Amino acid sequence: MNIATIGTNWITESFIEAGKLADDFHLYAVYSRDDNKAKEFADKHRADTYYDDLEKMFSDEKLDGVYIASPTRYHAEQAMMAMEKGKHVICEKPLCSNAREAEQLMETAEKHNVIFMEAIKTLYLPSFQTLQQWLPKVGTVRKAIFSFCQYSSRYDAYLNGEVLNAFKPSLSNGATMDIGVYCLHPLLYLFGEPRSVKASGYVLDSGVDGEANVLLDYEKMDAVASYSKITASTGPSEIQGEKGTLYIQTIHRPEKITFVPIKGETEEIEFSTDDPAMYYEAKHFVDACKKIKADNLNWDNSKLVIQHTDRIRDQLGVVFDADDTFV
Structure with missing residues (x-):
């Protein structure tokens, strides 16, 4: 399957490998928008x-699919262009930036009979599947606390007065979008839609959130x-x-899961990190494309997550440029 990539950053390199x-x-x-950078990146990764x-690339009949790793603001526009081809x-x-864009993208995927996947x-890691299998051990769940706090290497520049892409509302970034989704995806996948x-x-002076806590209330x-x-x-x-x-x-990326029972022996399982974390999503994408069948693409969860990032941003007062535009 012939794959193209959009983006020349570290995450694109990780996906390729x-x-x-x-x-x-x-x-x-x-x-890449830069011809020299595109050539250099192509040579490096063969x-x-x-x-x-982009128009020329998506018109290439040899091309089957594309991995998009541009700033979030451009996800919807570029994905739409690709699927329409x-x-x-x-x-x-x-x-993407908001739930309205997500709805448009999924409608486009269905219209053109192509695979569209976040x-x-x-959600595709074996360790997450093990987590699901171990969940019944705790009995009736009463509380879940999912945490991901990772100091951004770009925050030092921000503190020195330089606002890089990670902290720009014009690019639909910030803590909820960049980090928070790693908490929201498994939470909503495991426990469904909350009541509130x-x-x-x-919220930083640039207009995006630097950190947040979100309380999800279930019955x-x-x-x-x-x-x-x-x-x-x-x-x-x-x-x-x-x-x-x-x-x-x-x-x-669960590396270790420990079960501590109210009564009984503690159980623990550690997972190898030898395999690239992105291998499983890449494999799932290729397999789905070969079948030309949109199964197990987690659209419901993707919709739920983007709906909740909209709600969270609304409560925090974070507004993106993309919120005022249509694809």
């Missing part, structure tokens, strides 16, 4: 060709998503039940 381990994945083309014009799309998280690696959501956090339990790009924590996430508690180290 992971994808090459999957059967039928072939890096056919790379795109792509067949390169483009600095009959290309399959895997789009880096977050899927690259949320967590209440968010609080710190018989509550959950908290706690995330930050301006602080750091190595503390585990937790799922607390009436029979015990599951501790999950690194919720975005």
